[in-house]
Structure formats: C-alpha cells, structure tokens
Amino acid sequence: MTRAGWIRLALIAGALALLEAACRFGFISRDSVIPPTVMVQGAWQALRSNETRGDLLLTLQTVGVALVLSLAAGAAVGALLHQAPRLRRVLDPLLASYYAVPTFVFYPLFIVLFGLNRWPLVAIGFLFAVVAVAINTLDGLSRIPRAYLRTAAVMRLSPPQMLLHVILPAAAPWFFTGVKFAVAYSFIGVIAGEFVVSGAGVGHAIAFAYNSFDNRMMYGLIVLLFVLVGGINTVLWSWERRLYVRLAGR
Amino acid sequence: MSVSPDADPAAAAERIERRDHGPLLDTMLLIVGLIVLWQAGSMLLGRDALPSPAATVEKLAAIMGDQDFPAHAWETARAFVTALVIALCSGLAIGLALGSNRLSGEVAEPLLVGLYAIPKITLYPVILLLFGLGISAKIAFGVIHGVIPVIVFTMNAVRNIRSVYFRAARTMRLSLMQTAFTIVVPAAMPEIISGFRVGFALTLLGTLIGEMFASQRGIGYMLVRAMETNDTLTVMALAFLLVVLATAASTALLALDRRLHKRAMPS
Numbered sequence: 216m217t218r219a220g221w222i223r224l225a226l227i228a229g230a231l232a233l234l235e236a237a238c239r240f241g242f243i244s245r246d247s248v249i250p251p252t253v254m255v256q257g258a259w260q261a262l263r264s265n266e267t268r269g270d271l272l273l274t275l276q277t278v279g280v281a282l283v284l285s286l287a288a289g290a291a292v293g294a295l296l297h298q299a300p301r302l303r304r305v306l307d308p309l310l311a312s313y314y315a316v317p318t319f320v321f322y323p324l325f326i327v328l329f330g331l332n333r334w335p336l337v338a339i340g341f342l343f344a345v346v347a348v349a350i351n352t353l354d355g356l357s358r359i360p361r362a363y364l365r366t367a368a369v370m371r372l373s374p375p376q377m378l379l380h381v382i383l384p385a386a387a388p389w390f391f392t393g394v395k396f397a398v399a400y401s402f403i404g405v406i407a408g409e410f411v412v413s414g415a416g417v418g419h420a421i422a423f424a425y426n427s428f429d430n431r432m433m434y435g436l437i438v439l440l441f442v443l444v445g446g447i448n449t450v451l452w453s454w455e456r457r458l459y460v461r462l463a464g465r
Numbered sequence: 466m467s468v469s470p471d472a473d474p475a476a477a478a479e480r481i482e483r484r485d486h487g488p489l490l491d492t493m494l495l496i497v498g499l500i501v502l503w504q505a506g507s508m509l510l511g512r513d514a515l516p517s518p519a520a521t522v523e524k525l526a527a528i529m530g531d532q533d534f535p536a537h538a539w540e541t542a543r544a545f546v547t548a549l550v551i552a553l554c555s556g557l558a559i560g561l562a563l564g565s566n567r568l569s570g571e572v573a574e575p576l577l578v579g580l581y582a583i584p585k586i587t588l589y590p591v592i593l594l595l596f597g598l599g600i601s602a603k604i605a606f607g608v609i610h611g612v613i614p615v616i617v618f619t620m621n622a623v624r625n626i627r628s629v630y631f632r633a634a635r636t637m638r639l640s641l642m643q644t645a646f647t648i649v650v651p652a653a654m655p656e657i658i659s660g661f662r663v664g665f666a667l668t669l670l671g672t673l674i675g676e677m678f679a680s681q682r683g684i685g686y687m688l689v690r691a692m693e694t695n696d697t698l699t700v701m702a703l704a705f706l707l708v709v710l711a712t713a714a715s716t717a718l719l720a721l722d723r724r725l726h727k728r729a730m731p732s
Binding site for chain 2: 218226247248304306311316317319320321395406407418434436437441444445448
C-alpha cells in the first residue's frame with residue numbers, strides 16, 4: 216500500500232476512535248449517535264436476520280435492473296447522438312443541466328404508470344443513471360483520435376471489426392467513467408425512492424428503524440449499505456486504474 | 466461510422482459560424498420538442514396520470530397566486546441560499562487546502578469520491594437526530610450534498626496549476642493569502658466554476674429532499690404533501706417550477722463556465 220493509503224487508513228481509524236470516545240464519554244448523546252462498535256454489532260445483527268437479507272437482496276436486484284437498463288440505453292443514446300451531431304446540438308443544453316433537475320419529483324407519476332411495485336424505483340434509478348452513461352459514451356466516442364479511424368479505414372476493417380478492435384477499446388475509459396457514475400446514481404435513485412414511498416428494501420428498512428427509534432438497527436443498516444456501496448466503488452476504482460495503466464502502456 | 470464534421474477545416478469553420486446564430490433556434494427546437502412530447506404523453510396516458518402542459522401551467526399560476534405560497538417559497542429560498550453559501554465557501558477553502566499539498570490531495574481524493582457515491586439520503590435520520598426538525602436540518606442536508614463536488618473540482622484545479630506560477634509567486638515573495646487570491650483562485654477559476662455548477666444542482670436537490678422529510682414548510686413539503694394525497698396536478702406544477710428554475714440557473718452557470726474555459730484556453 217502507498218504512503219497515502221496508510222495515512223488514509225490512519226485517518227479513518229482516528230476519526231472512528233474519536234467518535235467512539237465521544238459517544239462513550241457522553242459528549243454525544245446516545246439518542247443521536249451510537250458508538251461505531253455498537254453500529255457494527257447492529258450491522259452484524261441485521262445481516263443475520265432473514266428480513267434484512269431479503270431487503271438487501273431486493274434493493275440490489277432493483278439497482279441491478281436499473282443499472283443494466285441505463286447502461287444499455289445510455290450507450291445506445293450516446294452512440295446515436297454521436298452519429299447525429301445536429302440532434303446532439305439541440306439536446307446539449309438538456310444534457311448539461313439534466314442533473315439540476317430533482318428527478319425524484321416524478322416518482323408519483325411512475326407509480327401511476329407502473330403501479331405500486333418495484334418498477335417505479337427502477338425507473339428512478341434508470342433516469343438518474345442513464346444520462347451520465349450517455350454523456351460519457353458520447354465523450355468517449357468523440358475523443359477517439361482520428362488517426363485510429365483512418366488507420367482502420369486503410370486496413371479495410373469491416374464495421375464489426377472496427378467496433379471491436381478500434382472503437383470499443385479507444386472509448387472504454389470514458390465509458391467506464393459512465394459505468395462508475397451509473398452504479399452510484401442508480402443506488403442513490405433506488406434508495407431515495409425506497410425512502411419516500413415504498414414498503415420494502417434497505418431504504419425503507421432504515422426509515423422504519425428510524426421511526427421506531429431503533430438506533431442500533433438504523434445505524435447497522437446504514438453501515439451495511441455504506442460498506443456495500445463503498446466496496447463496489449473501490450473495486451470499480453481499482454479496475455479503472457488497471458484499465459488506464461494498460462491503455463497507457465500500449 | 467461516419468466521419469465527424471471536424472475532419473476538414475472548412476466544415477469545422479462552417480459549423481462554428483452556424484453555431485453563432487444557431488443556439489437560439491436550437492433552444493426553441495428543444496423546448497417545442499419537449500412540450501410536444503409532454504402533450505403527446507398526456508394524451509396517451511390520460512390526464513390523471515400526466516396532466517397536460519396547459520393544465521400544469523394553469524395550476525402553477527393558481528398555486529403561486531395562493532396566499533400561502535410566498536411563505537413556502539421564502540422558506541425554501543432561505544434554506545437553499547444559506548446551504549449554497551456554506552457549501553461553496555467551505556468547499557472552496559477545503560479544496561484549496563487539499564489541493565495545495567500533493568500528499569493531502571492523494572489521501573483525500575478516494576475518500577471524497579467514496580462519500581460522493583454513497584446514497585446520502587440514508588443519513589437523513591442522523592441529520593435529523595443531530596439538528597432536529599426545522600431549517601437547520603434542511604441546510605445541513607443541502608450542504609452535505611453540495612460540498613463534495615466543490616471540494617473535488619477545486620482540489621483538482623489547484624493540483625493542475627502549472628508549477629511555474631507557484632515559482633513566480635515564491636520569487637515575488639507573496640504571502641500565503643496573496644498567493645491564494647492572486648494566483649491560485651484566478652488560475653483555477655474555470656474549474657472552480659464547473660464545481661460550483663455541480664454543487665449548485667446538488668445543493669438544491671439536498672435542500673429539497675431535506676424539506677420533504679424534515680419540515681412543515683417549503684416547496685419540498687408542498688411536494689411531499691401533494692404526493693401523499695395523490696394530487697398529480699400539484700406535483701407536476703411544482704416539478705415544472707423546479708425544473709424551470711434549476712435549468713435556468715444551470716444554463717446561466719454553464720454559459721459562464723464555457724466563457725471562462727474559452728478565455729483560459731489561449732494562455
């Protein structure tokens with residue numbers, strides 16, 4: 216591990232120890248924040264209950280569906296806009312200010328459209344993630360060095376060959392940035408939706424624990440969720456690093 | 466695969482020229498397109514599911530004419546502006562501090578990116594427990610959403626400043642504060658504005674979410690009340706208002722952003 220990595224670890228450990236001490240010695244009321252060790256116990260307890268595992272699984276499934284849909288649609292829209300510069304210019308302001316719009320306000324509309332099930336949540340996660348994928352795909356495609364395309368033309372690559380050997384590898388880092396955002400955004404969208412109006416999933420479980428003053432459960436679930444999302448994020452980060460190293464090495 | 470228009474200089478020049486009088490037309494096309502889509506969707510899904518544009522605007526006018534509305538709007542505006550000022554100032558300060566040291570930036574970046582990616586809405590019970598119901602919880606919620614992108618953008622901007630600038634500052638024996646305000650901030654301005662733009666949008670989002678859960682006043686509260694009573698027309702009217710405001714602010718910031726980036730280019 217690098218020096219920065221060790222310092223980071225020490226920093227996190229120090230912050231947790233400080234919080235632990237502040238809670239144990241009563242500087243922070245137990246009614247608002249519980250010590251981190253108790254949070255971890257809560258997380259373990261939550262993980263052992265079937266109900267919570269079901270909630271986690273449900274949330275993961277919903278996020279997964281939203282993610283797959285947004286990746287497919289985002290890549291398709293990105294490719295389409297790359298082929299149609301006129302359309303791209305018209306849609307440019309929409310893409311640029313898309314994330315200023317609080318998408319979740321359309322949740323009631325999705326409930327009317329899809330009914331009271333998991334699909335409105337999928338729709339929110341999808342809407343949150345799809346534009347990031349489209350923007351990054353578009354970025355990646357328009358930054359492919361022209362020399363690559365010319366070389367491919369000189370070598371008379373067929374369109375599928377060109378896609379496989381030139382376009383996809385060249386645009387991969389940007390698309391991967393899109394994937395990273397899509398993972399984060401679909402989690403945010405789905406869990407926010409579960410908080411607002413839903414009867415199941417981790418978001419709902421946290422809101423429920425809060426409403427029934429079950430701090431141990433609530434913090435336990437929050438810790439579980441953060442570890443899960445943080446873990447996925449770290450994996451994606453290290454993949455991305457390796458991808459860049461490989462591309463730079465060529 | 467078509468060759469993009471950048472390929473030959475004549476086409477690029479023509480494109481740039483067209484762009485000069487194009488944007489207005491493009492914006493009009495976009496707006497008309499969206500309205501047509503909205504109207505078509507409304508006809509397809511039925512008025513109850515998706516109210517038509519005309520009905521929404523009419524309802525919005527009625528809501529805005531209501532005597533309660535100014536108080537709600539003022540509450541949201543006050544919370545949002547306070548959150549925005551806190552997020553921008555503290556984000557700028559933290560970003561400058563982290564960016565000026567290589568190691569601290571390296572230590573902080575993955576942490577910040579990790580924080581950015583977690584669903585911060587799950588922290589709402591914690592915020593409520595710490596700040597209680599009311600305007601401070603909303604502000605805190607807006608700040609935790611908006612501050613991170615400002616830090617990250619500022620930090621990266623400071624890191625990418627050419628080292629010649631710093632050497633020049635040292636030669637001129639500028640103090641820390643002088644270096645920060647006469648060299649670092651101007652050099653990093655374009656990226657800082659990009660960060661402000663993202664921070665603006667997320668602070669609005671955070672403030673509204675905070676209002677939906679932690680408040681009895683404000684536009685977020687009106688929204689959640691309408692959601693609970695299944696009042697689609699009110700939801701659409703308020704959503705429309707927010708979309709218009711957010712898009713207008715974002716477009717203005719984007720224009721500023723692009724101008725600064727363009728100005729920064731030749732140097």
